[in-house]
Amino acid sequence: MALYSRVSGSVGMITLQNPPVNALSAAVRQGIVDMMHRALSEPEVKSVVICGQNGKFCGGADIREFGAKMTGPPLVPMVHLIEAASKPVVAAIEGIALGGGLELALSCHYRIAHSKARLGFPEVALGLLPGAGGTQRLPRLIGVPAALDLITTGRHVTAAEARQLGIVDEVTDLNAVDAAVKFAQSVTGKSLDARRISTYPCPRPPDLDAIFERAMQQVRRSARGAIAPGTCVQAVHAAVTLPYAKGMERERELFSLLFTSGQARALQYYFFAQRAVSRWSTANGARWDTSKPRPVRKAAVIGLGTMGRGITVSLAQAGFSVVAVETQEKQLSEAKQAVSGMLERGAKRRGVPLAHDKIKYSCSVQAVADVDLVIEAVFEDMALKKTVFQQLSAICKPGVLLCTNTSGLDIDELASQTQSPELVVGMHFFAPAHVMQLLEVVYGPRSSPEVVATAMQMGKKMGKVSVAVGNCRGFVGNRMLKPYLEQAFFLLEEGATPEQVDQVLEEFGFAMGVFKVSDLSGLDVGWKVRKADGLVSPASTGTSARIRGGSRYSPLGDLLCERGRFGQKTGRGWYQYDKPGGRVAKPDPWLHGFLEEYRAQHGLVARHIDHQEVLERCLYALINEGFQILQDGIAAGPEDIDVIYVLGYGWPRHRGGPMFYAGQVGLDKVVERLEHYQQIHPDVPGLQPCSLLRKLAASGNPAIHKWREVIQKPRSQL
Numbered sequence: 001m002a003l004y005s006r007v008s009g010s011v012g013m014i015t016l017q018n019p020p021v022n023a024l025s026a027a028v029r030q031g032i033v034d035m036m037h038r039a040l041s042e043p044e045v046k047s048v049v050i051c052g053q054n055g056k057f058c059g060g061a062d063i064r065e066f067g068a069k070m071t072g073p074p075l076v077p078m079v080h081l082i083e084a085a086s087k088p089v090v091a092a093i094e095g096i097a098l099g100g101g102l103e104l105a106l107s108c109h110y111r112i113a114h115s116k117a118r119l120g121f122p123e124v125a126l127g128l129l130p131g132a133g134g135t136q137r138l139p140r141l142i143g144v145p146a147a148l149d150l151i152t153t154g155r156h157v158t159a160a161e162a163r164q165l166g167i168v169d170e171v172t173d174l175n176a177v178d179a180a181v182k183f184a185q186s187v188t189g190k191s192l193d194a195r196r197i198s199t200y201p202c203p204r205p206p207d208l209d210a211i212f213e214r215a216m217q218q219v220r221r222s223a224r225g226a227i228a229p230g231t232c233v234q235a236v237h238a239a240v241t242l243p244y245a246k247g248m249e250r251e252r253e254l255f256s257l258l259f260t261s262g263q264a265r266a267l268q269y270y271f272f273a274q275r276a277v278s279r280w281s282t283a284n285g286a287r288w289d290t291s292k293p294r295p296v297r298k299a300a301v302i303g304l305g306t307m308g309r310g311i312t313v314s315l316a317q318a319g320f321s322v323v324a325v326e327t328q329e330k331q332l333s334e335a336k337q338a339v340s341g342m343l344e345r346g347a348k349r350r351g352v353p354l355a356h357d358k359i360k361y362s363c364s365v366q367a368v369a370d371v372d373l374v375i376e377a378v379f380e381d382m383a384l385k386k387t388v389f390q391q392l393s394a395i396c397k398p399g400v401l402l403c404t405n406t407s408g409l410d411i412d413e414l415a416s417q418t419q420s421p422e423l424v425v426g427m428h429f430f431a432p433a434h435v436m437q438l439l440e441v442v443y444g445p446r447s448s449p450e451v452v453a454t455a456m457q458m459g460k461k462m463g464k465v466s467v468a469v470g471n472c473r474g475f476v477g478n479r480m481l482k483p484y485l486e487q488a489f490f491l492l493e494e495g496a497t498p499e500q501v502d503q504v505l506e507e508f509g510f511a512m513g514v515f516k517v518s519d520l521s522g523l524d525v526g527w528k529v530r531k532a533d534g535l536v537s538p539a540s541t542g543t544s545a546r547i548r549g550g551s552r553y554s555p556l557g558d559l560l561c562e563r564g565r566f567g568q569k570t571g572r573g574w575y576q577y578d579k580p581g582g583r584v585a586k587p588d589p590w591l592h593g594f595l596e597e598y599r600a601q602h603g604l605v606a607r608h609i610d611h612q613e614v615l616e617r618c619l620y621a622l623i624n625e626g627f628q629i630l631q632d633g634i635a636a637g638p639e640d641i642d643v644i645y646v647l648g649y650g651w652p653r654h655r656g657g658p659m660f661y662a663g664q665v666g667l668d669k670v671v672e673r674l675e676h677y678q679q680i681h682p683d684v685p686g687l688q689p690c691s692l693l694r695k696l697a698a699s700g701n702p703a704i705h706k707w708r709e710v711i712q713k714p715r716s717q718l
Ligand SMILES: CC/C=C/CC(=O)SCCNC(=O)CCNC(=O)[C@H](O)C(C)(C)COP(=O)(O)OP(=O)(O)OC[C@H]1O[C@@H](n2cnc3c(N)ncnc32)[C@H](O)[C@@H]1OP(=O)(O)O
Pocket: 020, 021, 023, 059, 060, 061, 062, 063, 064, 075, 096, 098, 099, 100, 101, 122, 123, 126, 128, 129, 130, 131, 132, 272, 275, 276
């Protein structure tokens, strides 16, 4: 709702009240309309200030109401009422003015912002465009190029940048509401003719066509199939080519198109999913709201390879004192140099002070004796990690949290090396660790709730989205990757090429196809794991070479590794590169010949494989594993899996995540297609729909937020 008060006798004050961000719910819109009428009808009131309760102007339309039938006054007539007002209306922007909140501010005649406020049109991230005149007013106010930038990227600007761009009239370090009241009094009685943005002509720079062409190219490059960015460009184009009223009609049409698209639903689901994962729970009943994190001031990182360096940078940038340990002098000095470079680049990019002095380097593990938390980041080797954990357990002061950065090793086995297994937790960072936003916090059966809470909070402080997951091989992300990769390999055996598979996945919206990712991360990584698992056997022909433990197995990755083809680092993998370390993947005729030879050797006949089969086999196998993970209680809900896949594995955000996507496709359809492929490939257990998936499909494909009711008590494997 909105509160009305009178300040200094002549200023009508409308205060938005809708915690936590004063979003424009039906009640708030109704309140604004009613209070505007009141302010305009009171003769003593000469000007109006609009502000938000609790230091937040407005976070935009209330996203929680998007799924329901629209009630209350629409936004567009509301902003027109404000702009048309005969008394000056001043927006007092504290905290945030985002989306509909900024549109509300742009309909006011003046805008006063606090210096710490952030403004922006983030609708594009929700699959929408600013639909209350934002695409028509902003270019009129700040010009086409700047408006295109803000609307298509959704980036927030500081008050200072907003002032520079001309979005706000004044910035204050003092109380913005008081400043707005003073300002409102100072403009009482002045003509408002030049203050109504909708009446401004839209600037037409001479290279207008080129500007729009560039903007379209830019969004096509980065959107990966998302439709909102291009639609935003079209809406701004209408501001330039049409009179305001017609431009508004066009904005409405385009907004409706986006609003009813599956992409907007997926992105809005994802918005709440990312927030839902912070309300974590574990299979043994620990919860975010009952578990208190421990204070951590000083942390240590053991092992300064690629991951350890990234983790050190993240910790230092988050303000922690860090002891960075690498036992070899040479590696330590290389790491020191690399970390300094990363910190310098980070400080420059983010405009923050350098964090060099936060880090102390040491060659000795003894240096961690007084820290509060250790993150071990040595090679992915259980024996080595066990030794390190034994050492840490002996060296560290009592009560220290011992975390391991592993992408899939058994947390409990490591915990058993220590005197306090309840203090051990996994922190699975993604490379590059100082850039990637995702952190899987892996709890073992003995990890204490406060240790999980501490790791989750540490991740948040490092700017990560932390997702709590249970302990199993590969945790959530890498466990689901296995059947996905497996299907991709099988498709090559049956006649596909890496380029074909990658193209299908990239058209779906993945940042990179599975084979390009494999080349980037190195084929030897998986090879090492398969060797340790006893899966890699000496080259042989016939069916037995492609069976392990009674199930189908593809040795293709192993065969490439045997030939030294480790991907980008060796200049050859599933693709060829111009040199070792090269980045541009080119189809490799050698690989095609190798696949033909392989098929001939194993009596396989290449067949035409269509787009649909590639997509269904890769994605549905991955999704099926996701349901198995839910069934096992390794992830608490589908949102956890979806956030992990979007942030860690390049799943297109506008498709919500694999579990959301499965719901969109229809769970019964996913079951039906998995059964279809299982019949053809009975030796692939990953194609057998898991019982939770079957159960959900049989219960009528319920909405994703209802799945937890069906999952009920997960049968935890922990
Ligand atoms: C025709 C009309 C068209 C209108 C278009 C729009 O206006 S669409 C909406 C545009 N606005 C946004 O996209 C803003 C989205 N919100 C944010 O970016 C951030 O939440 C924030 C406002 C910058 C605050 O970030 P912070 O990190 O401080 O907190 P959280 O993100 O955790 O959010 C706190 C809770 O607030 C809820 N919330 C935020 N914005 C909205 C919103 N617009 N509507 C409803 N609810 C919102 C958020 O969900 C959090 O609550 P939880 O209960 O934890 O989920």
